[in-house]
Amino acid sequence: MDISRYLEQKREEVDRFLETIIPTVETAPTTLHESMRYSLFAGGKRIRPILAIAAAEAVGAPSRAILPVASSLELIHTYSLIHDDLPAMDNDDYRRGKLTNHKVYGEAMAILAGDALLTLAFELCSRRDLLNGLDALRQVQIIHELAQGAGNLGMVGGQVLDIQAENKEINLSTLQAIHAHKTGMLIRAAVRMGAIVSAATAAQLEHLTLYAEDAGLAFQIADDVLNVIGTREELGKNANTDAQRGKKTYPTFYGVEGARTLAAQCTDRAISRLQTFDAKADPLRELARYITARRN
Amino acid sequence: MDISRYLEQKREEVDRFLETIIPTVETAPTTLHESMRYSLFAGGKRIRPILAIAAAEAVGAPSRAILPVASSLELIHTYSLIHDDLPAMDNDDYRRGKLTNHKVYGEAMAILAGDALLTLAFELCSRRDLLNGLDALRQVQIIHELAQGAGNLGMVGGQVLDIQAENKEINLSTLQAIHAHKTGMLIRAAVRMGAIVSAATAAQLEHLTLYAEDAGLAFQIADDVLNVIGTREELGKNANTDAQRGKKTYPTFYGVEGARTLAAQCTDRAISRLQTFDAKADPLRELARYITARRN
DSSP states (O other): OOHHHHHHHHHHHHHHHHHHHSOOTTSSSHHHHHHHHHHHTSOOOOHHHHHHHHHHHHHSOOOTTHHHHHHHHHHHHHHHHHHHHSTTTTOOSEETTEEOHHHHHOHHHHHHHHHHHHHHHHHHHTOTTTSTTSOHHHHHHHHHHHHHHHSTTTHHHHHHHHHHHTTSOOOHHHHHHHHIIIIIHHHHHHHHHHHHHTTOOHHHHHHHHHHHHHHHHHHHHHHHHHHHHOOHHHHSSOSSHHHHTTOOOHHHHHHHHHHHHHHHHHHHHHHHTTTTOOGGGHHHHHHHHHHHHOOO | OOHHHHHHHHHHHHHHHHHHHSOOTTSSSHHHHHHHHHHHTSOOOOHHHHHHHHHHHHHSOOOTTHHHHHHHHHHHHHHHHHHHHSTTTTOOSEETTEEOHHHHHOHHHHHHHHHHHHHHHHHHHTOTTTSTTSOHHHHHHHHHHHHHHHSTTTHHHHHHHHHHHTTSOOOHHHHHHHHIIIIIHHHHHHHHHHHHHTTOOHHHHHHHHHHHHHHHHHHHHHHHHHHHHOOHHHHTSOSSHHHHTTOOOHHHHHHHHHHHHHHHHHHHHHHHTTTTOOGGGHHHHHHHHHHHHOOO
16 A cells, blocks of 8 residues: 555545634634644644544444544644643744744743643534534543543643653653653554544454554654654754753664664554454554654 | 532532542652642632532432533633633732642643643543443533533633733723633533533523523623722732733723622523522522622
8 A cells, every 4th residue: 555645645634624623713713713723734744643544444444423533633732732832841943844833823822722722622522413423422432532642641641751851860661651641642542532433342442552552652762763863854843852952762772773673663563463454454554664764 | 598508518529529530649740630739629619510510400400420520610610720820821929829830830830730630621521430320422412512611712712812802992892702701601511511411401401501691791790890899818819900900891891889780680680591490490599699799
């Protein structure tokens, strides 16, 4: 299969869908909606939604509910980037080659745009008009997965650990805990949400969860490597910022080559979790490979 | 009925319940959970949860699901206070007589504690173990009400309008729009969520929604009046801050006495919406009166 084509096609589907559920810039409060749109349509690769779609496809032909469910993950991801970039947090001026949200709209609006995107994710997942292909019990389960992946024991918890680790001597197990929460839990939620849309069996959900954990780790290690070796043009933001901030990453512990090897091992392990799945899981397999091979 | 006793009893029930669902300060990340608890247990009156409980009681004996549903509203309310107090927003140092969250834990942690409380509200409402007295379709509906009340066209939207109005000449209809969103929409959601827990009919839901809109307006006008006439001791924060900030409020347009009269009219109208309800709606009736009579 052609993974680039698959990624491009799904990204467009997600973008088109997101366009239909975010209020226009003419809708009051106009600046809030402009600010939400600014970051949501800033060129994200939609990895989390695509993982959800691919997981749903691996189990069976997904219902139409997959697009809103998948897109809710991008709302969460976008809010987390806006808040992470704030002066009180990572204090970043650029993201994906564009000024960060608070540099354009100010801190107050950036905080509120993040809050609104986070809330909108749950509003979207709780719509019956868009998710009527799902039974309500599965819909509740999906919402719960999203909340757990994003919350205090998930992504937000990981961001707290990350902030607390800056300029400190941390060991490898702390680094693993940071990543498992900060990026891992939402990727895990993405795959599980997709699987639940397609009514995965308990065994399928179990295998896909293990896939997600390995793929999530590969994704984060690859991200750390890119931060070291990527150029400003490729990344759309300043390169090698982790080291400048005294932030410990996988390359700190393993070197760039060691980290690359580790990422490749995680990718192989992720793919091996899909043994019981047929060709419908090929997009998931290719996604795991893409995650470590990408240049931005 | 004795409304003080009712309020005290329900407040304790909500507090006891919240205690069971917020991780202890020994749970990692410990500072995050400490920060979440600091603001959640800072002496809030639990008005929104109690409105939800009273609405559920007005319709019929509520299921055990009412306590988690009601408590989720306090998680949302608490997050909104933490974020509103931030330097980039209202820049308040005190709230309910205690230092604000960011003054104790720093801005980064305050932003994340708010994000985590917001997410936890949806995690709570999507739990099946605690809400198994509800059918899943109603559970989805409740989650949707919460998201709409809290989101870009609800509470967050109102906060945006409020910030944009500071130090500007606004007219009465703008003031009304600010309040209808900033406080009104979550109070409306509270009452509707409680009604849905008790499987309200469409007609009951309609009447209760009108009650909530009137009571919410009374609540906000009373709040504006208190900001002018309350003392620092009563409010637990600096008094008369609205005027100092050049913020237009109901007393700006109507004077203190005029605003008081308006609040009393809203209260009467709220109570009149409950004509078709029997004595089980007395707590809602008394709550509407309490809202305008309170001193903090």
